[in-house]
Amino acid sequence: MTSAQGVPFLKGHGTENDFVIIPDPDGTLDLSPGAVARLCDRRAGIGGDGLLRVVRSAAHPEARAMAGEAEWFMDYRNGDGSVAEMCGNGVRVFARYLEHAGLAEPGDFAVATRAGVRTLHLAKEGGDITVGMGKAEVPEGPEGEVTVGVDGRTWSARKIGMGNPHAVAFVDDLADAGPLYEAPDVAPASAYPHGTNVEFVVDRGPCHVALRVHERGSGETRSCGTGACAVMVAAARRDGARPERDGMPVTYTVDVPGGRLVITERADGEIEMTGPAVIVAEGRIDSSLLP
Numbered sequence: 001m002t003s004a005q006g007v008p009f010l011k012g013h014g015t016e017n018d019f020v021i022i023p024d025p026d027g028t029l030d031l032s033p034g035a036v037a038r039l040c041d042r043r044a045g046i047g048g049d050g051l052l053r054v055v056r057s058a059a060h061p062e063a064r065a066m067a068g069e070a071e072w073f074m075d076y077r078n079g080d081g082s083v084a085e086m087c088g089n090g091v092r093v094f095a096r097y098l099e100h101a102g103l104a105e106p107g108d109f110a111v112a113t114r115a116g117v118r119t120l121h122l123a124k125e126g127g128d129i130t131v132g133m134g135k136a137e138v139p140e141g142p143e144g145e146v147t148v149g150v151d152g153r154t155w156s157a158r159k160i161g162m163g164n165p166h167a168v169a170f171v172d173d174l175a176d177a178g179p180l181y182e183a184p185d186v187a188p189a190s191a192y193p194h195g196t197n198v199e200f201v202v203d204r205g206p207c208h209v210a211l212r213v214h215e216r217g218s219g220e221t222r223s224c225g226t227g228a229c230a231v232m233v234a235a236a237r238r239d240g241a242r243p244e245r246d247g248m249p250v251t252y253t254v255d256v257p258g259g260r261l262v263i264t265e266r267a268d269g270e271i272e273m274t275g276p277a278v279i280v281a282e283g284r285i286d287s288s289l290l291p
Helices: 035-041 087-100 226-236
Strands: 007-015 017-023 049-058 074-080 107-113 115-123 129-135 145-150 153-161 165-170 185-188 195-206 208-215 219-221 250-258 260-267 272-273 280-283
Touching: 007 087, 017 035, 017 087, 035 049, 049 087, 074 087, 087 107, 087 129, 087 219, 087 226, 087 272, 087 280, 129 226, 145 165, 153 226, 195 219, 195 226, 208 226, 226 250, 226 260, 226 272
Parallel strands: 017 049, 074 107, 165 195, 208 250
Antiparallel strands: 007 017, 007 280, 049 074, 107 115, 115 129, 129 272, 145 153, 145 185, 153 165, 195 208, 208 219, 250 260, 260 272
């Protein structure tokens, strides 16, 4: 992949959650955390909330077992270079790249992630992408209750797992979360040994909420797909909806600073997320950024 002309890259976003995309089909690049952080730096690099490395599943040790189900593996990194299990907006942008590169066509296909294989439906003519996000992990009782805090204020929050960890707090005003430059305090710390994403949520109407999010390893972002799913599940439980128990799907509209996502929890408990994904640029990275 590396040459005198540099390394190919693209830039894309899903509801303004933006990513550097590195095509590396044969898995030949060794992307260190420092290199990823440099590429995601908005002043000295390309800029992005995270990085998507596009690798054939058969070429990546973490994905070989999934190669029979999904040809492509999304090697996702947070903006600080740390590895993450899953990214809902990222997997839509990943799918859009595959379409852009002629590696996928409109219709259904699968993508391997560290959280498992995710199924996607790619609409025709650049339409929205629907992702099967799997089932939410919703601990019951005290195990599912945490507290989040910002600048001395605290709120009760719901622990939700979407292949990655979330703490969802309902607040009176999204401004209550402050600037979110730093990660909110979360207690007990033992609930999230590897850190967590934190969502602050307000109601906009029936089955309609809005959020702000601090993403683990990235800071406040314009959107978080797994976070929107976690928020939908937390809101549904608060509102008394349990699709697996009731046999009835439920759909929420989730507004994020960068746009809008539509999240459905089906009667079998599977979560589906629908939203846009856009490729905005492509070029080559100077090899000095990837020593």
